[in-house]
Amino acid sequence: MLTVTRRLATLAVALLAGFASPNAAALSLAEKASLQAAMQRHIDRQTVDGAFLQLDLKSGAVRPLHPVTAHPMVLRMGKHYVLCFEFRDDKGKDVEIDFYLARKAGSYVVFHTAIGSRHILKRLMAAGRVVRSE
Amino acid sequence: MRDARKAARRRAGLRPGRPWNGLLAKFLVLLTPVFLVLAIPGIGFLIHYELSVDRESLAARIGNGAARAAIALARHDPERNPRLARDFLAPLAADRAFLCAELRAGDRVVAAQPPRQGCKTLTAGHTLALPIGEDGRLTLVMRFSDAELKKAEELQSLVSYSVVGIAFLVALLASFVGFRLIVTRPLRLLTESIRHTAETGERQPIDLDTRDELGMVIAAYNEMLARDGERERALKIANAKLRDSQSELAHLNKALERRVAERTGALETEKLRAETANHAKSQFLANMSHELRTPLNAIIGFSEIMGKEMFGPLGNPRYRAYVSDINLSGEHLFHLINDILDLSKIEAGRIELKEEVIDFAEIAASALRIVSERAEAADLTLDNQLDPDLVRIRGDRVKLKQILVNLLGNAIKFTDPGGSVTIRAWSPDRGGLVFQVIDTGIGIAPEDIATAMARFGQIDGALSRRRAGTGLGLPLSQALAEAHGGSLELQSRPGFGTTVTVCLPEARAEAAGGVEKRAALARE
Numbered sequence: 001m002l003t004v005t006r007r008l009a010t011l012a013v014a015l016l017a018g019f020a021s022p023n024a025a026a027l028s029l030a031e032k033a034s035l036q037a038a039m040q041r042h043i044d045r046q047t048v049d050g051a052f053l054q055l056d057l058k059s060g061a062v063r064p065l066h067p068v069t070a071h072p073m074v075l076r077m078g079k080h081y082v083l084c085f086e087f088r089d090d091k092g093k094d095v096e097i098d099f100y101l102a103r104k105a106g107s108y109v110v111f112h113t114a115i116g117s118r119h120i121l122k123r124l125m126a127a128g129r130v131v132r133s134e
Numbered sequence: 135m136r137d138a139r140k141a142a143r144r145r146a147g148l149r150p151g152r153p154w155n156g157l158l159a160k161f162l163v164l165l166t167p168v169f170l171v172l173a174i175p176g177i178g179f180l181i182h183y184e185l186s187v188d189r190e191s192l193a194a195r196i197g198n199g200a201a202r203a204a205i206a207l208a209r210h211d212p213e214r215n216p217r218l219a220r221d222f223l224a225p226l227a228a229d230r231a232f233l234c235a236e237l238r239a240g241d242r243v244v245a246a247q248p249p250r251q252g253c254k255t256l257t258a259g260h261t262l263a264l265p266i267g268e269d270g271r272l273t274l275v276m277r278f279s280d281a282e283l284k285k286a287e288e289l290q291s292l293v294s295y296s297v298v299g300i301a302f303l304v305a306l307l308a309s310f311v312g313f314r315l316i317v318t319r320p321l322r323l324l325t326e327s328i329r330h331t332a333e334t335g336e337r338q339p340i341d342l343d344t345r346d347e348l349g350m351v352i353a354a355y356n357e358m359l360a361r362d363g364e365r366e367r368a369l370k371i372a373n374a375k376l377r378d379s380q381s382e383l384a385h386l387n388k389a390l391e392r393r394v395a396e397r398t399g400a401l402e403t404e405k406l407r408a409e410t411a412n413h414a415k416s417q418f419l420a421n422m423s424h425e426l427r428t429p430l431n432a433i434i435g436f437s438e439i440m441g442k443e444m445f446g447p448l449g450n451p452r453y454r455a456y457v458s459d460i461n462l463s464g465e466h467l468f469h470l471i472n473d474i475l476d477l478s479k480i481e482a483g484r485i486e487l488k489e490e491v492i493d494f495a496e497i498a499a500s501a502l503r504i505v506s507e508r509a510e511a512a513d514l515t516l517d518n519q520l521d522p523d524l525v526r527i528r529g530d531r532v533k534l535k536q537i538l539v540n541l542l543g544n545a546i547k548f549t550d551p552g553g554s555v556t557i558r559a560w561s562p563d564r565g566g567l568v569f570q571v572i573d574t575g576i577g578i579a580p581e582d583i584a585t586a587m588a589r590f591g592q593i594d595g596a597l598s599r600r601r602a603g604t605g606l607g608l609p610l611s612q613a614l615a616e617a618h619g620g621s622l623e624l625q626s627r628p629g630f631g632t633t634v635t636v637c638l639p640e641a642r643a644e645a646a647g648g649v650e651k652r653a654a655l656a657r658e
Contacts, residue, residue: 036197
């Protein structure tokens, strides 16, 4: 029964995923964990006194953002990946930061960081450039 | 009894159906595949979605935990302090997906969790390797299990399909009960009512107050029954009236038949009596006419001898006038007696036609010669317009000539001086012969024609006296024409003249011939 269910489910998801993105490819559990670890280590390396510093290019102000929790969702953008982490500023306001990662020598590195720019990611998802990774 | 009822139902097309032929079965046959096609992939999709979320959560949990351990290890020198390294690895074991972890420097294990065992004996699960620090000399290798995902999938599948299965069964049960209440019951009531009406003829309205589509059908059925009942009552009343009317009509018919029979009997008696009397009268007239003609011949003959003074002069001119009057009166009386005799023979059924093939032109010429002197004396023009191609006919020469002389005599008699009398004859396409005598005389009013055609039916007594007629010419001519199987018809207009048409039937026609002879007669 479970085998049949699994096959049917796989078929349904494959159909839906196929409609959503023909380039979507499955990531193993270890690769997903590796991506999460790469993001975590990148954040650790970038933090100063436990805070991720954001520079406001207009005002020149630096805003410290404190890491709260990692979003489990892994998005795929071509051969690159997008992961999210939730931060909180000193005023208690939540700020979401999207990390764009690339594969490098059996591991992953962050090549772009988008702070509070969720609309960019949504636009890319709407255009089908970014999809949820299986 | 039960078999008979079943047979009656079968004949009426009301045989009860099998459950699998019912509407509910058809409804379920349609609904179940649709439900299964939609439900199973839907549930599968949900389970897969939940599983992928769980996978991502597991990956995030393991990845972040391992990364934090790697970061912590990088801040210290785990090679010099293996105990500290084991302390950093120990919290990883708190995760239920954790299987083992080793901090390696090349192939050498610096620290392990579980302590002293690490991942030596473990090959299952997923492996995550993270470099410690920037030089990459130390590596944290961790193995973790996805058994929780499989358990979660099994549990979700079990719960989801159990819920859907139970929901499906409940829906089936609800459909069954609801269908019986909403559809089957009204249909059963409707079917029973129809069967009752089909078997007994009684109309049984359905007592069911619903406002759905079936309720509307039942309401319409009840209305139809009510209308049929009213129509039947009206028909019964009409039938009763019809039966009463028929009964009354039959009664009247019997009375009428009785009266007709009585009248018919009386009429037959009267007719027999009249026929007997008429026959006796005709016989008497025939006998009397014959007896009268014998002395009359003597009167006419002797008066003619005396008028011609064959045995010496009469002397006084008044005697000559008296003798002439005696002769004329005798002649008139002779013709009158002859006509009466002929009519009597016809009425007595004793008329006999001497059938022979005759040329009508010859008869017409002879008749014209007879009346020409009288026409000349009356200053009338006689016109002969016979068709030169007349067919020969079979008939009684004397009787046909008598018809012509009668008609010509009447025409001359009732036409004023200066007028004309014409005789026409032709053979119509249908066969037979038609001849006409046309005058320009005083004519007859339409209402008097029937009187003129009656025996002794002269219209005006004074006129009759002045014109010296007996009123027997027309009816006698008609009787003679009918004796030949033909007809006589009179058309007239007062002041313009009269046309008498005699038609002889096709059976009287003979082969054409004698044209030259007719032409010669016509010239005469």
